[in-house]
Amino acid sequence: MSYSDRIKEVIDGSDVTIFMKGTPAFVMCGNSDRALQALRRAGAPVTAVDVLPDPAIRQELSAISGWPTIPQVFVKGELVGGADIVEELEASGELEETLREKLGEDYSASRDEHTVALA
Amino acid sequence: MSTQPLRDLLERAFPDATELDVIDRTGGGDHFQVVVTSPSLAGLSLVEQHRRVYEVLSAPLADGTIHELRIKTKGAA
Numbered sequence: 001m002s003y004s005d006r007i008k009e010v011i012d013g014s015d016v017t018i019f020m021k022g023t024p025a026f027v028m029c030g031n032s033d034r035a036l037q038a039l040r041r042a043g044a045p046v047t048a049v050d051v052l053p054d055p056a057i058r059q060e061l062s063a064i065s066g067w068p069t070i071p072q073v074f075v076k077g078e079l080v081g082g083a084d085i086v087e088e089l090e091a092s093g094e095l096e097e098t099l100r101e102k103l104g105e106d107y108s109a110s111r112d113e114h115t116v117a118l119a
Numbered sequence: 120m121s122t123q124p125l126r127d128l129l130e131r132a133f134p135d136a137t138e139l140d141v142i143d144r145t146g147g148g149d150h151f152q153v154v155v156t157s158p159s160l161a162g163l164s165l166v167e168q169h170r171r172v173y174e175v176l177s178a179p180l181a182d183g184t185i186h187e188l189r190i191k192t193k194g195a196a
Contacts, residue, residue: 031187067166068173068180069188084190085165 003060006118007049011064014047015103015110017074019061023115024048031083035071038083038090043108044099053119076102120148120184125176132175133157138193149186161194168192 011017018035022028024046027036039046051058051070062068065079073080075098080086089095099107122141129139138156153172160168169190179185 066170068177079166081166081169085169088165088191 003054003057003118004064007057007061007064010047010049010116010118011074012077014074015076015107016044016099017047017049018071019049019051019058019073020071021050021052023050024113025115028052029070031069032071035073035083035086038086038095039073040113042090042095042099043111044095045103045107045111046113048113048115049118050115053117057118075099120179122151125151125153125179125185128175128179129153129155129172132171133159135159144187144189149184151185151187152189152191154191156193156195158194160192163194165192168194 016039018039020027020029020032020036022032024036027033051061058070061072065072067079067082069082071083073086080089080098086095089098122143125141126139129141133139133155136155136157138154140154142152144150144152155172160171169192172190172192173180176185176188180188
């Protein structure tokens with residue numbers, strides 16, 4: 001079975017996607033947590049995908065994004081980066097700026113957090 | 120492993136770096152923090168800058184030598 005189509009669907013169809021180890025309710029990795037917390041501080045509406053249920057999810061994701069590590073954060077289909085970049089952009093205010101630009105001024109009003117299961 | 124092999128790879132890839140550091144974050148030889156400031160990264164987005172570092176370290180990343188990598192890059196000199 002291939003995950004690529006579903007992965008692209010989620011990336012393109014969601015405002016903000018984070019591919020992470022675990023779920024927002026039960027984060028399984030410190031770096032995934034760092035990225036998630038930065039997104040929360042910025043008030044981002046987050047769609048989370050857990051890559052742990054099947055190693056193929058991570059392999060196919062990295063093939064699509066050209067990014068080797070987890071987490072990976074996308075805004076409107078575009079890779080923003082991993083935990084280091086997301087933290088850096090949040091600290092400088094650029095993350096909120098990008099979110100306003102791409103999602104609209106009131107992006108955090110629709111703020112919600114949900115999880116999509118691929119496997 | 121020690122930080123030296125990683126430092127060698129980065130120094131070869133970024134000979135003009137004004138800041139280049141590899142830190143073993145946990146002392147266990149597999150969680151590393153890499154810092155690179157280089158004019159050759161100027162004009163690139165953070166995603167592109169980090170991609171350059173991932174490419175340089177692709178071998179130790181692929182074989183599991185690097186279990187976790189934190190990256191801090193800057194384009195200016």
